[in-house]
Amino acid sequence: xxxxxxxxxxxxxxxxxxxxxxxxxxxxxxxxxxxxxxxxxxxxxxxxxxxxxxxxxxxxxxxxxxxxxxxxxxxxxxxxxxxxxxxxxxxxxxxxxxxxxxxxxxxxxxxxxxxxxxxxxxxxxxxxxxxxxxxxxxxxxxxxxxxxxxxxxxxxxxxxxxxxxxxxxxxxxxxxxxxxxxxxxxxxxxxxxxxxxxxxxxxxxxxxxxxxxxxxxxxxxxxxxxxxxxxxxxxxxxxxxxxxxxxxxxxxxxxxxxxxxxxxxxxxxxxxxxxxxxxxxxxxxxxxxxxxxxxxxxxxxxxxxxxxx
Numbered sequence: 001x002x003x004x005x006x007x008x009x010x011x012x013x014x015x016x017x018x019x020x021x022x023x024x025x026x027x028x029x030x031x032x033x034x035x036x037x038x039x040x041x042x043x044x045x046x047x048x049x050x051x052x053x054x055x056x057x058x059x060x061x062x063x064x065x066x067x068x069x070x071x072x073x074x075x076x077x078x079x080x081x082x083x084x085x086x087x088x089x090x091x092x093x094x095x096x097x098x099x100x101x102x103x104x105x106x107x108x109x110x111x112x113x114x115x116x117x118x119x120x121x122x123x124x125x126x127x128x129x130x131x132x133x134x135x136x137x138x139x140x141x142x143x144x145x146x147x148x149x150x151x152x153x154x155x156x157x158x159x160x161x162x163x164x165x166x167x168x169x170x171x172x173x174x175x176x177x178x179x180x181x182x183x184x185x186x187x188x189x190x191x192x193x194x195x196x197x198x199x200x201x202x203x204x205x206x207x208x209x210x211x212x213x214x215x216x217x218x219x220x221x222x223x224x225x226x227x228x229x230x231x232x233x234x235x236x237x238x239x240x241x242x243x244x245x246x247x248x249x250x251x252x253x254x255x256x257x258x259x260x261x262x263x264x265x266x267x268x269x270x271x272x273x274x275x276x277x278x279x280x281x282x283x284x285x286x287x288x289x290x291x292x293x294x295x296x297x298x299x300x301x302x303x304x305x306x307x308x309x
Contacts, residue, residue: 041288044281044284044285045281045285047060047277047278047281048067048068048278048281048282048284048285049062049063049064049065049067049278050062050063050278051063051066051067051278052276052277052278052281053275053276053277053278054275054277060278063278067278067279067281067282068282068286070279070282071279071282071283071286076258076261076266077263077266077283079258079261080254080258080261080262080263080265080266081263083164083168083254083258083259083260083261083262083263084236084237084239084262084263084264086168087168087171087172087175087236087239087243087260087262088232088233088236088237088239090168090169090172091171091172091173091175091176091179091232091236092229092232092233092236094172094176095175095176095179095180095183095232096183096225096228096229096232098176098180098184099180099181099182099183099184099186099187099228100184100187100218100221100225102120102180102181102184103184103185103186103187103188103191104187104191104213104217106120106184106188107188107191107192117185117188119181120180120181120184120185121181121182121185122181123177123178123179123180123181124178124179124181124182126178128178128241128242128245129241129245131174131177131178132174132241132242132245132246133245135170135173135174135177135246136245136246136248139160139161139170140160141157141158141159141160141161141162142157144160146158146160161246161247161248161255161260162255162256162259163259164259164260167243167246167255167259167260168260170246171239171242171243171246171260174242174246175236175239175242179232179235183228183232186224186227186228187221187224187225187228190220190221190224191217191220191221194216194217194220198216198220199212199216202215202216226298226301227298229298230294230295230297230298233291233294234291234294234295237263237264237287237290237291237294238264238287238291239262239264240262240264240265240268243260243261243262243265244265244268246260247260251273252265252266252268252269252273253265253269263283263287264287266283267280267283267284267287268280270283
């Protein structure tokens with residue numbers, strides 16, 4: 001009887017350990033997420049419904065949707081959002097195309113292949129401050145190397161910080177340079193998961209390397225391409241460091257005429273320059289909702305592709 005009871009107790013403990021221990025292991029993550037992620041998010045939502053100004057000693061008054069209404073009628077907000085979308089398009093599309101091409105090259109048997117794979121990641125791990133300072137010098141109006149090269153082609157010097165299109169292009173190049181290698185490695189990992197039998201069968205059928213790429217590689221990478229597109233979109237909507245450092249000053253206005261002020265910079269200006277935390281929180285929640293829309297779109301597209309396959 002004692003042995004049977006002991007065996008039953010051990011079986012119950014083993015069952016409890018098997019079913020309960022996984023929840024115990026992930027508990028620290030959810031605790032940290034709740035303290036540093038969920039609570040700030042919910043508290044920011046509460047602040048967005050208040051007129052909260054630190055210049056008044058932190059006093060606040062419930063104003064409902066007034067901050068959101070003001071935001072929707074604020075031309076500076078729409079200018080910042082338009083700048084954000086423009087920089088995102090100019091940086092993301094060439095970046096992902098270049099990453100796909102680089103990954104395709106690295107997927108072949110090249111010499112020093114490991115060194116090349118490590119090298120494409122160097123721009124991403126380099127300090128963003130150092131990268132932006134270097135590129136700001138390269139895009140300098142009077143002594144920048146870019147204008148010097150354009151001068152050799154007969155093009156006059158361009159003030160890259162003064163105009164909207166030129167500043168967007170310069171910032172987009174900085175962003176693309178940093179993240180192309182990172183996305184290339186993601187594509188490379190997905191390419192290596194594609195069965196080689198598919199390429200061998202296509203080669204026996206007489207398919208060229210280009211046909212294999214477009215008819216086998218790209219279709220197999222569709223979920224990964226959607227993932228990188230959404231991740232790049234999320235990052236693009238939050239871009240802040242590059243335009244702030246590109247201006248060469250500590251002011252978050254994004255140029256003298258706000259020509260390259262992004263939504264994140266506008267949020268920072270309202271929150272930490274004007275000390276309007278209620279209005280800044282409304283901007284933050286609006287960006288959060290936009291990002292959530294793209295995340296949901298990613299989930300639906302990925303599930304649809306999986307169902308089709």
